[in-house]
Amino acid sequence: MAARSGPRNTRLLVVALVVASLTIITVDYRQGDSGPLAAMGRTARTFMAPLQEAVTNVTRPVGNFFSGVAHLPSLAQENTDLKQQLADAQARINATSQIEAQNQELLSLLNLKQSLRPPSVPAVVISNGMSNVNYYITIDRGSNDGVRVNDPVVTGNQDGARLVGIVARVTSISADVRLLIDEGFSVPGRLATSGETGLVVGNGDQDLTMQDIPATTTFPTGTSTESVFTITYSVGDQHSRFPPNILIGTVSSVVQGGVQPDATVSVRPAVDFSSLEAVLVLQTANGGSS
Amino acid sequence: MRRVLALIAVIVTAILLQSTVFSQLRLLGVRPELLYLVTILIALQEGPNEGAVVGFTCGLAQDMLLDQPMGITALTLTLLGYAVGMARQYIVSPSPLVPTIVVAISTALGVAFYEIVTFLLGQFEAGFTYAVKVALLTALYNAVLTPILAPLLRRIVEGSRPRRVVRL
Numbered sequence: 001m002a003a004r005s006g007p008r009n010t011r012l013l014v015v016a017l018v019v020a021s022l023t024i025i026t027v028d029y030r031q032g033d034s035g036p037l038a039a040m041g042r043t044a045r046t047f048m049a050p051l052q053e054a055v056t057n058v059t060r061p062v063g064n065f066f067s068g069v070a071h072l073p074s075l076a077q078e079n080t081d082l083k084q085q086l087a088d089a090q091a092r093i094n095a096t097s098q099i100e101a102q103n104q105e106l107l108s109l110l111n112l113k114q115s116l117r118p119p120s121v122p123a124v125v126i127s128n129g130m131s132n133v134n135y136y137i138t139i140d141r142g143s144n145d146g147v148r149v150n151d152p153v154v155t156g157n158q159d160g161a162r163l164v165g166i167v168a169r170v171t172s173i174s175a176d177v178r179l180l181i182d183e184g185f186s187v188p189g190r191l192a193t194s195g196e197t198g199l200v201v202g203n204g205d206q207d208l209t210m211q212d213i214p215a216t217t218t219f220p221t222g223t224s225t226e227s228v229f230t231i232t233y234s235v236g237d238q239h240s241r242f243p244p245n246i247l248i249g250t251v252s253s254v255v256q257g258g259v260q261p262d263a264t265v266s267v268r269p270a271v272d273f274s275s276l277e278a279v280l281v282l283q284t285a286n287g288g289s290s
Numbered sequence: 291m292r293r294v295l296a297l298i299a300v301i302v303t304a305i306l307l308q309s310t311v312f313s314q315l316r317l318l319g320v321r322p323e324l325l326y327l328v329t330i331l332i333a334l335q336e337g338p339n340e341g342a343v344v345g346f347t348c349g350l351a352q353d354m355l356l357d358q359p360m361g362i363t364a365l366t367l368t369l370l371g372y373a374v375g376m377a378r379q380y381i382v383s384p385s386p387l388v389p390t391i392v393v394a395i396s397t398a399l400g401v402a403f404y405e406i407v408t409f410l411l412g413q414f415e416a417g418f419t420y421a422v423k424v425a426l427l428t429a430l431y432n433a434v435l436t437p438i439l440a441p442l443l444r445r446i447v448e449g450s451r452p453r454r455v456v457r458l
Contacts, residue, residue: 009339010338010339010342010372013339013342013343014338014342014368014369014372017342017343017345017346017364017368018365018368018369020346020364021346021349021361021362021364021365021368022361022365023361024350024353024360024361024364025359025360025361025362025365025411026361028359028360028361029359029411037360040354041353041354041355041360044351044354044355045354045355048305048306048309048355051302051306052306052309052310055306055307055310055311056310059310059311060314126310127309127310127313128309128310128313128314129309129313130305130308130309130313130352130355130356131356131358132320132321132323132401132424132428133405133408133414133416133421133424134356134357134358136357138309168357169357176357178357183414183415183416184415204416204420205319205420274314274316
């Protein structure tokens with residue numbers, strides 16, 4: 001470390017470090033992912049990934065316990081909500097199967113066959129990110145396993161996939177996934193009942209916002225819930241990053257009326273990001289655009 | 291050399307803990323900033339010189355793992371380490387609460403500075419209210435951790451000081 005020295009030397013040292021920081025910011029900002037600093041970052045993440053995996057394996061039970069205690073007040077309410085949602089989901093499954101059959105028929109007619117289940121790579125979450133202003137996780141699969149930048153990441157069970165986010169950066173043995181809730185993250189979505197489409201945007205620890213939904217849209221009332229799924233599109237060279245029909249979340253609140261042409265729609269993510277442990281990386285063919 | 295290795299071990303441990311254990315232990319949605327805490331405590335104990343150097347190293351290490359332009363955290367923690375190190379000469383109270391209060395205030399200011407720089411670079415899209423909330427809650431979280439981590443860090447730093455040999 002630096003030797004003890006006078007105030008003048010200290011000021012010179014600080015000025016040198018500040019200049020170094022500003023230089024690093026400028027160089028990294030201009031060169032993006034192709035510069036030497038980005039390569040250093042990849043090396044650092046490659047070095048840290050096994051350590052993070054080891055620490056996560058050892059400390060996960062402890063972390064889960066304290067995380068559960070911290071969430072205790074909300075668990076009772078969540079339990080009630082889930083019971084309600086279970087009843088709704090049962091009714092929706094029947095309707096969904098009919099819609100899927102109809103959808104398949106239409107897709108065949110239009111010769112727009114798309115794979116609903118692209119090849120996928122299972123991965124374990126080894127880090128939940130470091131920043132308070134960005135929402136990322138790190139998974140234990142990288143380019144060696146076929147994971148690429150812009151691959152969608154999902155979780156779920158036999159009932160269907162739920163959207164987690166998208167691969168943002170890749171090293172040979174790990175990958176950083178930008179979560180759906182990250183500020184500015186956007187994904188095209190469709191309301192299950194009305195079929196209206198819009199852009200679902202991340203809001204940090206708040207619910208997602210669904211934009212471009214006309215104020216005249218009809219939403220289910222009472223105990224019924226409205227789900228939001230991904231859609232796929234292709235305009236010229238632009239293709240959506242996400243396969244269709246992945247559950248993004250459920251509508252938590254709607255504000256309609258007034259002079260605004262669009263409704264203000266909030267969407268609660270289908271994934272509990274605080275307890276995410278395993279994910280699937282979908283190896284889509286068009287992972288570079290949009 | 292022993293001192294450098296000890297500080298590198300402290301920094302790597304802080305990064306590992308923050309990205310694994312403490313990312314699950316969120317306080318009202320916010321996690322602590324352990325590298326801010328390490329920088330502040332070392333600056334408080336060792337002065338502006340080491341505060342700035344440790345801050346720069348901590349910041350650069352954290353920048354390597356963030357999806358932000360590199361150098362922002364390094365810049366923030368360099369200035370934070372220097373400022374806290376300079377401020378310690380004005381702290382005359384022997385109260386054991388002093389480190390906790392200094393950590394709380396410095397963390398809030400440091401996080402706010404980081405948010406302003408990222409905003410100016412177009413990397414911060416959250417609103418003003420969220421930015422203030424993160425700064426205050428992170429400060430609170432770091433303050434809560436100070437009584438636990440400060441003695442441990444003090445022992446490591448003092449134990450790694452080069453021993454003076456006096457020949458008689």
